[in-house]
Amino acid sequence: xxxxxxxxxxxxxxxxxxxxxxxxxxxxxxxxxxxxxxxxxxxxxxxxxxxxxxxxxxxxxxxxxxxxxxxxxxxxxxxxxxxxxxxxxxxxxxxxxxxxxxxxxxxxxxxxxxxxxxxxxxxxxxxxxxxxxxxxxxxxxxxxxxxxxxxxxxxxxxxxxxxxxxxxxxxxxxxxxxxxxxxxxxxxxxxxxxxxxxxxxxxxxxxxxxxxxxxxxxxxxxxxxxxxxxxxxxxxxxxxxxxxxxxxxxxxxxxxxxxxxxxxxxxxxxxxxxxxxxxxxxxxxxxxxxxxxxxxxxxxxxxxxxxxxxxxxxxxxxxxxxxxxxxxxxxxxxxxxxxxxxxxxxxxxxxxxxxxxxxxxxxxx
Amino acid sequence: xxxxxxxxxxxxxxxxxxxxxxxxxxxxxxxxxxxxxxxxxxxxxxxxxxxxxxxxxxxxxxxxxxxxxxxxxxxxxxxxxxxxxxxxxxxxxxxxxxxxxxxxxxxxxxxxxxxxxxxxxxxxxxxxxxxxxxxxxxxxxxxxxxxxxxxxxxxxxxxxxxxxxxxxxxxxxxxxxxxxxxxxxxxxxxxxxxxxxxxxxxxxxxxxxxxxxxxxxxxxxxxxxxxxxxxxxxxxxxxxxxxxxxxxxxxxxxxxxxxxxxxxxxxxxxxxxxxxxxxxxxxxxxxxxxxxxxxxxxxxxxxxxxxxxxxxxxxxxxxxxxxxxxxxxxxxxxxxxx
Numbered sequence: 246x247x248x249x250x251x252x253x254x255x256x257x258x259x260x261x262x263x264x265x266x267x268x269x270x271x272x273x274x275x276x277x278x279x280x281x282x283x284x285x286x287x288x289x290x291x292x293x294x295x296x297x298x299x300x301x302x303x304x305x306x307x308x309x310x311x312x313x314x315x316x317x318x319x320x321x322x323x324x325x326x327x328x329x330x331x332x333x334x335x336x337x338x339x340x341x342x343x344x345x346x347x348x349x350x351x352x353x354x355x356x357x358x359x360x361x362x363x364x365x366x367x368x369x370x371x372x373x374x375x376x377x378x379x380x381x382x383x384x385x386x387x388x389x390x391x392x393x394x395x396x397x398x399x400x401x402x403x404x405x406x407x408x409x410x411x412x413x414x415x416x417x418x419x420x421x422x423x424x425x426x427x428x429x430x431x432x433x434x435x436x437x438x439x440x441x442x443x444x445x446x447x448x449x450x451x452x453x454x455x456x457x458x459x460x461x462x463x464x465x466x467x468x469x470x471x472x473x474x475x476x477x478x479x480x481x482x483x484x485x486x487x488x489x490x491x492x493x494x495x496x497x498x499x500x501x502x503x504x505x506x507x508x509x510x511x512x513x514x515x516x517x518x519x520x521x522x523x524x525x526x527x528x529x530x531x532x533x534x535x536x537x538x539x540x541x542x543x544x545x546x547x548x549x550x551x552x553x554x555x556x557x558x559x560x561x562x563x564x565x566x567x568x569x570x571x572x573x574x575x576x577x578x579x580x581x582x583x584x585x586x587x588x589x590x591x592x593x594x595x596x597x598x599x600x601x602x603x604x605x606x607x608x609x610x
Numbered sequence: 611x612x613x614x615x616x617x618x619x620x621x622x623x624x625x626x627x628x629x630x631x632x633x634x635x636x637x638x639x640x641x642x643x644x645x646x647x648x649x650x651x652x653x654x655x656x657x658x659x660x661x662x663x664x665x666x667x668x669x670x671x672x673x674x675x676x677x678x679x680x681x682x683x684x685x686x687x688x689x690x691x692x693x694x695x696x697x698x699x700x701x702x703x704x705x706x707x708x709x710x711x712x713x714x715x716x717x718x719x720x721x722x723x724x725x726x727x728x729x730x731x732x733x734x735x736x737x738x739x740x741x742x743x744x745x746x747x748x749x750x751x752x753x754x755x756x757x758x759x760x761x762x763x764x765x766x767x768x769x770x771x772x773x774x775x776x777x778x779x780x781x782x783x784x785x786x787x788x789x790x791x792x793x794x795x796x797x798x799x800x801x802x803x804x805x806x807x808x809x810x811x812x813x814x815x816x817x818x819x820x821x822x823x824x825x826x827x828x829x830x831x832x833x834x835x836x837x838x839x840x841x842x843x844x845x846x847x848x849x850x851x852x853x854x855x856x857x858x859x860x861x862x863x864x865x866x867x868x869x870x871x872x873x874x875x876x877x878x879x880x881x882x883x884x885x886x887x888x889x890x891x892x893x894x895x896x897x898x899x900x901x902x903x904x905x906x907x908x909x910x911x912x913x914x915x916x917x918x919x920x921x922x923x924x925x926x927x928x929x930x931x932x933x934x935x936x937x938x939x940x941x942x943x944x945x946x947x948x
Contacts, residue, residue, distance in 0.1 A: 305844055325847040326856075338845035342863045351859070352849035403849065 254314070255281040255439055256302065256407065261311035263297050271297050273463040275311070279441065281406070284433055286442045288450040289460030290486070298460075299409050299443045304328050315407065331400035331408040331438075335415055337392045339384040345371070345395050346380035352403040370402045373432070390421045397429065401436065408433075410442045414449065426452050447487050451475065459483050475534075480521060481608040484532040491535060491577050497527045497607065504602045506549075507531055509572040514549045516602035521609050528610035533600055535566075535580040540590070542599035550599035553577065555590045565589065571598065618657040625653025640719050698922055705730055705915035712912060730916035740913065743901035749812070750887075750897060751880040754819035758876035761820070762827025763869050767861070769828070770835045781828070788825040792885045795822070800889040810892035818890045819883060823876025830875065834868030867935045874928050881921075 256279040263272040272294040279285050287295035300306040301313060304325030312319045320328055339348050349367040358366075371377050374394040384392055393413060400408050410429070414422045430453045433440045444450055450457045451471040459466045459474065459482075467479045478484035481492065495509040497519070505519040507529060517531045542550060556575065557568040564580045567590050571577040579598065581587050590596060626649040633645025658664060668677050708727040709715050717725025734740050765784055769777050787795055799818050800809060808814035838861070846856040862869075884899040891900070898917065905914045 303844075303848060305847075325844070326850050326852055329850065330848065332845070332848040334841045334845055336839065336841060338839065338841040340842060340845075340860055351846070351851070355850040355855065399845075399849070 253280045254278040255283075255316060256441070257312075257314040258298070259312040259314065261298075261301065261308045261313060263294070263301060263306065264309045270309075271463055272301075272308075275463075275465065277458060277465065277468070279439060281439055282437050284430065284440045284442065284453060284455045286444060286450040286454040286457045287460055288444055288447060288457050288486075290445060293460040294463040295443050295445075295458075295460040296411060299411055299441060302441060303330055303332055303409055329403075329405055331403065331405035333396050333400045333408070333410040333413040335412045337384070337396040337413075339392060339396055339399070341384055344381055344383055345376070345387070348384070348395060349380075349399050349402050352399065356403060366402060370398045374398050374428075389417055390425070393417060393425060394428075397432070401432070401438070404436075405438070407439045407441070410440060412444050413442075414444075414446075422449070429453065451487070459486060461486070477520075478532065478606065478608070481530045481532060481610075484606065484608060489535050489578060489580075491533050491538070491571075491574070493531045493533075493572050493574055493577075494610070495529060495531060495572075497522050497525050497529055499525050505529075505607045507607055509551075511572045513551055513572055515551060515605070516549050517605040517607040518603050520606045522607045529607045530610055531605055531607050533605045535578040536564075536582075537600055537604040538579045538598050539600055540579065540581070540588075541597050548599055548602075550597045553596050553598045555592050555594050555596060557592055558590055560589075569596075569598070618661060621653040621657050622650045623653070625649035625651075625656075639721055643721075701915050702919050702922070705912065705919040707912055707915070710912060712910070712915070730911075730913045731920075733911070733913045734916050734920075737913070739896075740898075740901060740917070743896050743898045746895055747881055747898040750815050750819060750895065751877055753816045754823055754880040755873050755877040757816065757820035758823030758827050758880075759869060759873045762824045762872060762876070763831050763865075765824070766828045766831035766835060770832060770838075784828055785825045787822050792822075796886040796889040799886060803890055809890060810894070812895060815887055815891045815895045815897075818886050819880035820876075822883065822886065823879050826875035826879065827869070827872030830868045830872035831865060834865045838864060867938055870935055871932050874932050878925065878928065 256277075258275045258277040261272060261275040262270055264270045275294075275298060287298060289295045297306060301308050302315075304320070304323065308321060313321055315328065315330075339345075340351070343351070346364075346367050349370055350363045353363045353366060367380065368377065371380055374397065376391060376394055376398070379387065379391065379395075384395070387395065393416075397413065400410075413429075414425050417425060426449055429440075442450075442453065451474070454471055456468060456470055457474050458468045461482050467474060467483045469477075469479075474483065475487055478487060484490050485492070493507075493509050493515070495507040495515070498506040498508045498514065500506075500519050500522070503518060505517050505522060507515050507517050509515060509531075515531065517529075522529045542548070551571055553569040553571045555567060556570055559566040559568070563583055565583060565587065567579045567581070568575075569577040569579060626646040629645035629649030629652070630642045631645075634642035664677065664681065668680050672680070703718070704712065704714065706726045706728065707715065707718065708725050708729065715725055719725075768774060769781050769784075774780075796818075799821075803809040803814045803818070808817065842860055842864070843856050846860045847853070851859065881897075882899055883897070884903050887895060887897050887900055888903075891897070896904075898921075902914050902917060905911055
């Protein structure tokens with residue numbers, strides 16, 4: 246044992262690369278430290294390398310280059326069954342020939358635990374997820390949600406410090422998924438375990454995580470807490486991938502401290518916060534969340550507004566969703582809360598829209 | 611559903627009685643039985659056609675042609691089944707023959723108890739040649755099966771890994787004993803085993819039969835492995851189980867139906883095999899099929915028929931086990947999530 250880990254670097258990916266065919270890198274230069282007790286989500290579209298990272302951590306894939314450290318020790322050369330990491334699989338991977346109780350006691354048997362202690366632990370674990378009376382059933386006799394709970398419990402029952410979850414809620418319906426999100430978060434917090442969670446569902450990532458790593462093209466595009474990720478995306482991929490987002494193309498006219506004046510392609514002017522533009526004359530994509538757009542705004546004398554044609558009005562219950570044509574973009578969405586005094590915009594009319602400069606971000610083109 | 615008239619219910623029995631009477635009057639008991647059976651069928655058939663009951667089992671929109679084909683198809687299928695099964699069934703009553711012939715004697719046809727006896731069975735159980743043959747078969751077949759199952763299962767698991775090079779070529783080679791004409795394999799084994807001193811030994815016959823049984827095991831186990839969810843082995847490893855433990859606790863129980871049915875095929879192959887054992891074996895390894903073969907050639911004793919009947923019964927039992935296992939595996943597979 247060379248050094249012990251501090252709380253901040255329980256799991257470390259150090260310049261990790263992975264290639265399946267020796268030519269293209271699926272994971273390119275991954276550097277990531279995960280703190281003890283942290284809930285970290287790897288979020289990204291399919292093929293972005295997030296699952297590969299998880300599999301390397303579990304030991305089912307080997308890193309082509311670089312080191313993976315667990316609790317300060319490199320684990321590249323440790324076989325999966327000696328790593329002591331819990332894992333929840335996408336299809337649950339419950340053993341169909343064993344009962345629920347046998348499934349749960351499997352990791353304990355492997356650890357040569359006595360029968361009475363095993364039974365007690367299994368029962369306690371089942372009670373934790375309100376499945377106490379299901380111990381004698383087989384996986385096929387349970388619903389998807391129940392199987393999911395069992396899979397989760399099985400990954401936790403041998404008290405690992407680190408639990409990996411590979412899109413565990415993918416096969417559940419929406420309502421169950423939302424319940425399980427909170428339940429997983431609750432259990433993880435209660436037990437103080439470190440969780441690495443892989444998903445392509447951004448709502449899931451935002452609800453559950455302490456930090457989210459957005460993967461694309463084998464790299465982490467941004468690593469940040471959910472609110473920062475949503476409100477301050479670092480580049481246009483993250484802005485597009487997390488939540489709904491309106492984009493307008495233009496050229497930076499001038500940068501004045503915290504405000505950049507952007508001249509859109511139809512020559513109208515708008516204010517934005519410069520994020521990764523540094524000089525006048527650069528092309529940029531400005532990004533604004535639908536709920537931060539104001540209609541007929543009252544932002545002060547020197548604020549810039551845009552003319553917008555109302556194309557479509559959709560009533561969604563809690564919000565109104567209005568599609569506008571702004572600066573040549575036919576898919577500019579505005580979301581307004583359904584309040585008693587909220588005006589419903591009629592298609593065919595023209596309105597002024599605007600926003601606070603800090604809500605609109607000038608990103609890479 | 612129309613209610614059936616009392617006449618139509620009674621018709622088969624009336625027909626049976628009538629033709630049985632005619633049969634008995636002309637030629638005695640056997641023909642009375644024959645008459646009863648055909649009378650029953652005829653009586654039923656007449657009302658089946660007259661009351662258009664044949665329409666009940668086909669959808670109402672079927673044309674006359676489609677209805678005709680519906681029943682023709684069933685008749686053809688039945689005929690094929692009959693063609694396959696009759697030779698086996700004929701052997702069974704013959705094995706109870708009181709005479710030393712391969713034909714139905716008049717006494718047998720008249721259902722005279724004197725025409726039947728168990729003497730061929732007695733001969734089988736008392737004759738040293740036969741008992742020796744049984745002993746040899748019982749010594750050879752299980753051992754060959756054990757080897758086939760072990761190597762076949764391991765080969766199937768290995769060949770189902772996607773990273774193994776030349777999988778198809780290796781698979782083809784391992785399956786080849788099933789495809790190559792047996793006489794070729796037998797001759798090859800004879801020359802090969804003679805060189806290395808295995809010809810005429812117990813081990814030689816066991817190895818030869820194991821080679822013949824392996825393809826069956828590979829095929830059935832590979833088929834079960836297709837439905838095997840690899841994340842189960844990963845899950846087991848993740849929970850700390852060593853590869854060996856994972857194999858015996860997770861993989862093996864799930865592919866067991868395939869392993870067992872492969873094993874049964876391998877067992878029957880060895881138990882039935884005559885060509886290879888003639889080449890590779892010597893007098894000391896005279897198996898049951900070999901003894902039957904010599905029995906046919908040299909003495910034409912109906913004892914063969916008794917043995918055949920016993921073997922058929924054993925085979926039926928084995929196949930029933932096979933079918934029950936298949937159902938169990940289907941149930942387990944339906945249970946595997948995802």
